[in-house]
Amino acid sequence: MSIAGYNNLTNRDNLFNQTDLIARFATGPVRHILLAGMELGRQETTNLRQTAYFQGANGAFTETSVNTPLSQTRIGRPIQWRQAATDASNTGTNHVVSLYLQDQIELLPQLQLIAGLRWDHIDAEITNRRTGERLSATDNNISPRVGLVYRPIDPVSLYASYSVSFLQRELPAALGRAAGLAERDEPGAQAGILHQLRDRRTLGDPSAPDRDGGDLSVGADQCRGHQSG
Template identity: 30%
Template sequence: MPTGVSANAMLNLQPWTRPVETVTTNIGLRFQYAFNDDWNATLSANQHAFKRDDYTAFPYGCSGQDLYPGFCGNGDYDVYDYRSLGETKKPLSAQAMIEGKFATGSLRHAFTAGVSTFRRKDRAGLYVYDWVGVSNIYQPQIVGTSPGVTGPVRLVRKDTENSVFVQDIISLTPNWKLHGGLRHVDVDGYQYVLKADTEIRAKHDFLLPNVSLVYTPLDNVSVYAAYSQGMEHGGTADRKAMNANEELTPSRSKQIELGVKMDVTPDFMLAASLFQIRKGLEFQNAARYFVREGQAQHRGLELSAQGKAGRDLNLGVSLTALNSQQSGTGNADLDGKRVPNVPALKAAVHADYAVQQVAGLSVNGSWEYAGKKAFEYNNTTFVPSYHVFNLGAAYATRIAGTRAVLRAAVNNVADKFYWRDVTPESDGYLYPGASRTFKVSAQFDF
């Protein structure tokens, strides 16, 4: 493996590549109506649209030494012409909900009921992914493009999810509250797998309960225990899997949590919780099929503090310790190992200070930490931990009689290089965090 090469080196820099061209739009509407002091209704909807054209010189492998992934001993690597054009996604969500308060005998209720729908349409065409030559990490080479052409864009995915839900918070006594809810989800899915030229249709339904019990021994202290189930959308097999581009069916996740919250002052809160989340483990097995087998379990402790820590200081602190584990796959190389891309420790601190000497001025800073993470399901490789520091300021004023907030920020002040996220899919990807970034913005309230 070649050494001494900066992680900032652009291995896909070819004259025929272009930046990924992305266009997005988002429109949201919300209407709320109060029938009286105790009952109200809410209608909301959101339409998102996304379009992307991708032209990339994709560096991958060393055919001369049959290394996939990898580099040749002299720094050579294969270059592929990757083009995916006209990909679009259009998710639409809408919800109608009614909320109210009433009593049945000595029990007081805070009741919520509603219906929601989510509709998604994805379009795409056959992409080009062709070998076009060899470059070198020490002496980059210009290579040509593929004569291949992308296929016509067509509907490749259509999902419809309809839900009905109810939730009730029952005040049993002045110190005890019971939260209970139920959601029924109907999922109607359609896939067209481009490479296989096959259609997949599937319908599923889920009944998802949630329940929690809250005890308030003091006015400013609450202790709770909670159990809930959720629906997890299935992942999509990558292009190298035998079932490439197929999406797995939805599945069920289960979570339990024990916690305590304390209002130290009316404006400052401390919280601690123990939790466990279990869901299906998705990975590419030895037969090169993308499957859901066994489970991924996350057990953790979360500590947090948030609120006004002084007259001019707002503070947010969080610390999460996680034990993640794979089990039930029947593969000794996977069972008992850590789940990829999950750090054992995460921490963050955010502070915002109002400068009294200058009316409307505040300064802020934050620190983020993530521990090392497993790169593959068998935990052969780990990516290192990282720290990131950010600084910023905001100034609230009036411009031409209009309220305005001017903001400036420097993210990743130390310009530290780090791997923000990783995935073992398609032989593995590393996603670098953003380098030092300067941001300015203005907000006007009319």
């Protein structure tokens, strides 16, 4: 059996600010809870990959793999960590500006309609520290969501929703932009029953705003079922 090793270190520093404004009002018999917000963020990423070089019989650290029988998978060979020719060394920065708006509309005492939009603007820059190559990418996306919540009795909610989630490219992947790597839109739908045992605004309550842009769907998941909170 051949054994090799590598060390892939990634450091990220994040600074984000999120501000929400909530207004409650009525248009005739219809009551609204309007949520508007803005998110500002900056993410700095440093990535360094190193290969394990094993000490050979001559004392030099030149071997990138060693062979050992399956009965002796624990080895005690000195190792030096350094970069091979294809190991990555990158730095990158993400700047994020997001705006979102959601209206929670009480059509009937037991029936709510939730509709919202989120706009994301992301500037990504990455530098290959080994070659000095610099690349940048700008992503703009609008993510819609809509859902219905029906409460036949107070602790039980029936819900259905549809949303589109924006999956941003990761900074290291931006080096492959020429190969067609890009952001993706992932549609998602959910329907189910929520049984609440405690406070109405518990985790998973479909009427509670999700600051990631969608509280009833995650990625492209489609599910039907029961939740208790």
